[in-house]
Each structure stands twice: as C-alpha cells, then as structure tokens.
Amino acid sequence: MEDVRQDYVExxxxxxxxxxGRYQQAALAEAYRRHAGAxxxxxxxxxxxxxxxxxxxxxxxxxxxxxxxxxxxxxxxxRSFLLATTHGRSVDLIRADAARRAREEREAREQADxxxxxxxxxxxxxxxxxxxxxxxxxxxxxxxxxxxxxxxxRTYKExxxxxxxPEGTVKSRIRNxxxxxxxxxxxxxxxxxxx
Amino acid sequence: MTGRNDxxxxxxxxxxxxxxxxxxxxxxxVEDYLAINPKAAAEVADHREVATMLAFTGMEAPxxxxxxxxxxxxxxxxxxAPGPELQRIIQASATAPVPPAVPAVEQPGAAVTSLDxxxxxxxxxxxxxxxxxxxxxAVVAVVAITVVVTDRADAPTDPLIAAIETARxxxxxxxxxxxxxxxxxxxxxxxxxxxxxxxEARELPVLADDQTYQLWGVVSDGQVISLGILGPNLGLExxxxxxxxxxxxxxxxxxxxxxxDGNPDGAFVGTF
Numbered sequence: 001m002e003d004v005r006q007d008y009v010e011x012x013x014x015x016x017x018x019x020x021g022r023y024q025q026a027a028l029a030e031a032y033r034r035h036a037g038a039x040x041x042x043x044x045x046x047x048x049x050x051x052x053x054x055x056x057x058x059x060x061x062x063x064x065x066x067x068x069x070x071x072x073x074x075x076x077x078x079r080s081f082l083l084a085t086t087h088g089r090s091v092d093l094i095r096a097d098a099a100r101r102a103r104e105e106r107e108a109r110e111q112a113d114x115x116x117x118x119x120x121x122x123x124x125x126x127x128x129x130x131x132x133x134x135x136x137x138x139x140x141x142x143x144x145x146x147x148x149x150x151x152x153x154r155t156y157k158e159x160x161x162x163x164x165x166p167e168g169t170v171k172s173r174i175r176n177x178x179x180x181x182x183x184x185x186x187x188x189x190x191x192x193x194x195x
Numbered sequence: 196m197t198g199r200n201d202x203x204x205x206x207x208x209x210x211x212x213x214x215x216x217x218x219x220x221x222x223x224x225v226e227d228y229l230a231i232n233p234k235a236a237a238e239v240a241d242h243r244e245v246a247t248m249l250a251f252t253g254m255e256a257p258x259x260x261x262x263x264x265x266x267x268x269x270x271x272x273x274x275x276a277p278g279p280e281l282q283r284i285i286q287a288s289a290t291a292p293v294p295p296a297v298p299a300v301e302q303p304g305a306a307v308t309s310l311d312x313x314x315x316x317x318x319x320x321x322x323x324x325x326x327x328x329x330x331x332x333a334v335v336a337v338v339a340i341t342v343v344v345t346d347r348a349d350a351p352t353d354p355l356i357a358a359i360e361t362a363r364x365x366x367x368x369x370x371x372x373x374x375x376x377x378x379x380x381x382x383x384x385x386x387x388x389x390x391x392x393x394x395e396a397r398e399l400p401v402l403a404d405d406q407t408y409q410l411w412g413v414v415s416d417g418q419v420i421s422l423g424i425l426g427p428n429l430g431l432e433x434x435x436x437x438x439x440x441x442x443x444x445x446x447x448x449x450x451x452x453x454x455x456d457g458n459p460d461g462a463f464v465g466t467f
Contacts, residue, residue, distance in 0.1 A: 025268060029261065036256035045250075054260055061264050075240045080247040084213075087246070091215045131248055149216035150246055156211040157218070168207070175210030178242045185248060 013078035021068045028065050035079050036061070039086045046090040046153055056093075060085050087150070094153035134184035142177030145170050202228075202374055203442075209235055213242030231381055234372040355431065359395075362387040373443055382429070384443050386436055392422070394432040396445070402427035407450045410434055413442040424452035 008016065008030040019027035039060055044053035060082055064071070071081045135143055141163075148159045160170040205228045211217050212225045229236040362368045367388040373396075374381050382396035394410065402408065408425040410432075423434045425445070 040256040042250040083247050084243050150214045156216045171207045178210045182245045
C-alpha cells in the first residue's frame, strides 16, 4: 500500500470521501487500507468463495471512486456504508440460482466436516466479546432470524419458511433483535466507529 | 389494506430491509417510504450500523487486490467535477480535517445548496402533492366519542418548544411520524408519559375555511377516538391522551369536525 500518502493517514473517513470526490487516488488507497479487510471478510463469509469475494471488494471500492456522493456521512460511518454495499452485492450473487446451488453444496460439505457455527466465527473477531454478549442477550428466535438473514443472505420469507414460523413473526424478530443488539452494544460502549 | 396497516407493515419491514432480506418489490416500497420518513430512515441507518459490528471480521484483504483496483480507476481529467451532492457531503464534513495537500476543485456556476434549504423545498412540493391525494378523506363509521381539549399554539413560545424537547428526551415518551397514505408528506408527534402530546405539522397545507384537520388515536382496545379538532391551518399543536394509544391519524373533515371516524383512509397515520 505504498500509494497511501502520509497526510491521509490521520484524515477522517468523511475527509477521505471528500478527497476521493476530488479524484485523489491516495485517499481511496487509505480508505482501502482501513476497510478492505472488513469488506473482504464479510463477502467471503457470505459467498464462501475467496475469488468472488475479491471481485466484490474490487467492485465496492471502484464504485466508491466513481460515485462517492452515494456515501452520506449523516447516515452512518463509511465502514457501514461499504459493508452495506458489500452485503447487497453479495446477496445479489447468492440469490442467483447458480450461485446458490454452488454455495449450498459447499455449506453441506462444511457442515459435514465439523458444523457451521456462525456465532463461533463472530467470537473470533477482535471485538468479539461485546458482540458475543449482545448476541447472547437476544432471544434464540431473534438471533437465529438475524443470522439466517444477514449471514445466510436469505429473505425474511425464506427464513420464515426455513424455521416454520409466520413471516410476520420473523419480520418482528429481525427488527426487534437489531434494536436489542444496538442497545446492548451501546451500553457496552461499542459503536461501529470503534469496530 | 388501510393506510395504517400499510405504515405498520413498512415499519415492521425496516429490520429485514436493512439486512437486504426483503423482496425487490418490498425494497422499492420501503425506499419510497424512507424518502419521506426521516425517522424510519434513521432506524434503517441504526440497523445497518449494528450489522456493521456483526460483520467485522478483522480479516486482511489479499495482497495483490489493491493493485487490481488501482488499475481500474478512471482518473481521466476530462471527467466532470463533483456535483452538488458531493458539495453537500463537503458541507456535512466541514468539521473534519481535510489534508492540506489536496487541491480544491472549482465548480463554476454550481450553487451550493444547504441541506436545510433542500429539505424545505422538498417539504413544500410534498405538501402540494398531498393536497391532491387527500381530497377523498371521508367519515364512514361512528366508533367512539371522546372529547379532549386541544390547545392551539399558532405562535409557539419557548416554553412550548422546551416542553417538546423535554418530551422527546424522555425515554418513557413515545414518538411517531405520521405519513400520508400516498407517502407525500409527514407530521411528527410525541406523547409524554403524562399523556401530553405534541404535534409538529407545519408542512400540511392550509385547508379551506369549511374544512378542518382532526386528530385521532387508536386506543388499546382497537377503537378509534377523536383527540381533537385542529383547525384548517396546522403548526405546532398540543393534545392530551388518556391511557395507551397505539397509533395516531390526522384526517380532513368538514368543519367543525366530526365526533367519530372509523376509517382514516387517505389520512396521515403513524404507529408507536
């Protein structure tokens, strides 16, 4: 990452985006240095495919370069924006039939090898302690619905069918679970700015 | 589907929407809703921040990936300069340090529009659209009769504004945004734990003299009760509720108002 200029290292994310809007490639390099790992990690986790995850990373940062005005600093952090974009694009791929078939085959193999424990993966993260505690504070139905929707790339209707629950129940569990997670994390002093 | 149910369903979808867990049609409906309901938009932003924390992986991207990205970047100097939207970002981030080495890009003739100005213009045009869409609001059934004194506050005083802020800051208060059924305009309401409510409805258009706005509440047993006659020209209003209210609605009625309304279709509706 020799492209990162020293004067951008201390810049805020919002300042980086302004500089990206002025076509400063070094600013994008700094944004990449800060967030590419999270973008890659989320996409790889969703797609179970490193090479496709790399394509998503590439797409996400090129989109930021081409249209930085899509980022609204009043609506959240740059990391949140990039990960929301990453999640949306990854889910698009997952929902394509071919991608889904391949993924389910891979998941089946992984489950056969030793289980598919989403919570355990989360626990390995640098800030996993707080996230784990917050997840544990959720009702099991809320946690399951959020995990299947977010990390499984499923719609809430698919989650409802998979769990054998009414769609309205799953909708509410996702919404209420996210609210509860936020509250738990805030009370623990964790925000996405620290993640 | 009634307007109230529609708003309720959209509110319930916000979590799933934030996680990309809705169908494309539902996503479009939610996006239309978010465009006119800042409270809902803020909730989605909150949900996405939570998802960000769940997604944090601490993983490193492959070594050669940046090189591939850099080779794709279009740095053609002939590209147009950043537009007004980016200027808004620049304003929003005015307090953030910008590296001094970055040269500014001039935008000849591009007026910088403040966020407040833009919002005011959007509200005005939304109000005009709402006038056309709300003409059919009608009284269809008598459900209940409740008379509650409504205080007008045509010229809001500082104590009133302070009371609203106090109510909003109280975690025991409940807040909602009332949204027109066609999503064209909104009003905000907050009810304190003492039952005192405040309604900010400045963007609703002024009615003819023979019409009036009327505020309704859905109480715990599902009945719709009148919370007051508001007059033809809304601003900052106060009202009082007794007991739990699960939703509010504003309808247009013939002056001097009606004693009951069982179907607030075409009205502004907000749920708690």
